[in-house]
Amino acid sequence: MTSSRLLLLVRDRAAVRRYSPRTVQVYVRWIVRYVRWSGLRHPAQLGAMQVRDFLTYLARERNVAASTQNQALAALQFLYRDVLEQPLAELPGVEPARRPTHLPNVLSREAVQLVLGCLSGTPLLMAQLMYGSGLRVQECCQLRVKDVDFDRGEIRVRRGKGQRDRVTMLPVSVSTPLRAHLAQVRHLMGRRVARGGAWVEVPLAMDRKAPRVSRLWGWCWVFPAAREYWHRESSTRRTHHLDPSVVQRAVAEAGVKSGVAQRVGCHTFRHSFATHLLESGSDIRTVQELLGHRDVKTTMLYTHVLNRGGLGVQSPLDRARR
CATH class of the missing domain: 1.10.443.10 (Intergrase catalytic core)
Incomplete structure (x- = not known):
């Protein structure tokens, strides 16, 4: 199975599982990165030990965040479980990394x-x-x-x-x-529309069930992109939302x-x-x-960001000065 066929199969299996396009894009990116790291070997020739080594490489040499490491693991678990049908064996290090708790960045x-x-x-x-x-x-x-x-x-x-x-x-x-x-x-x-364009993408199979819906005002993007693009499958000029x-x-x-x-x-x-x-x-x-x-x-x-604090606690320094 060539790399192009593998990525095509990844997209097909992800579509069956109803993954969002953004998730599919991220998973494909991690799979490509994993194949390149392995010296362009096919993932079927690799296994849990290589996945663990790849995660170690990301953590130690690339110094990625725990969430990024978990994202890579999720992509590879999907690859082996749902695409290659070779679920990863349980090994120490092939599990989600512990994510530190960060308080959200809040402006006044x-x-x-x-x-x-x-x-x-x-x-x-x-x-x-x-x-x-x-x-x-x-x-x-x-x-x-x-x-x-x-x-x-x-x-x-x-x-x-x-x-x-x-x-x-x-x-x-x-x-x-x-x-x-x-x-x-x-x-x-x-x-x-007057130039023959202005089609927009609609969810699922609505463009086949109701072809005119792609041009209805209600389905237009509130924030459309500045330029149209050519959609090969439908042979129409479509308008995407703003990037x-x-x-x-x-x-x-x-x-x-x-x-x-x-x-x-x-x-x-x-x-x-x-x-x-x-x-x-x-x-x-x-x-x-x-x-x-x-x-x-x-x-x-x-509620932790509210800390004055979350229980209404006052600093002893402020209390003493008062």
Whole structure:
């Protein structure tokens, strides 16, 4: 089996298991890296000992984080279990690494406004949604027009992390600029339709069941890419959503420009959203639903960031001075 056939089989098995395209992309990348590390030997000729040596190489020589090491292990376990049908034997070192507990990076309300003040245009609108609605950057990029409900003040997140849907809030202050942005997007998509393009990707087999749905306004991306691309399978010019790297780069530059000492990224807005809601007295179960966490223990991590502390403890130095 050639390497191209192997990767094709990896994608086929991942599609059967309904893995997200991003997960498939990451798994393929790790499998390619593993094959190159082994001297271009076929994975079927290797086994658990080589996997353990590869994980050791990542930890000792590449000094990767525990989450990165676990990602590589998950990809190789999928390769041997579901693709090659040769499950890895149990060996010491072939198990998930223990991940250290890190507190999320949270900005103060003032710092958030400083960063937002250094943004403009589409990146500003997307950053406002990530902070005001708790969206992940990928969820924000993949937002469709039909999932923004101005009347109810809601945003419906479809197939978020873990393929789970949820409903979160639409900030009132964002409604007016978002309506203006959508008016520009509708004009852009109208011009592309007139040129024979403007098709968008729709989930599952909807483009075969209802071919016209790919051009309906409701299914358009809220944040479309600046250029169309040619889709070979359907022989159409399609519009993809904005690439996350565009807003990630803009937010990182705004963080530096604002003078905020903390490292600022797109996910920082989501952390700040959760923490500021809890600071305002919102119920932790409500915050859990808005964030889409499966377990409330994940949401409880933000209570540690509140530390004044989480139990209202006051420093003995401050008490003595008072």
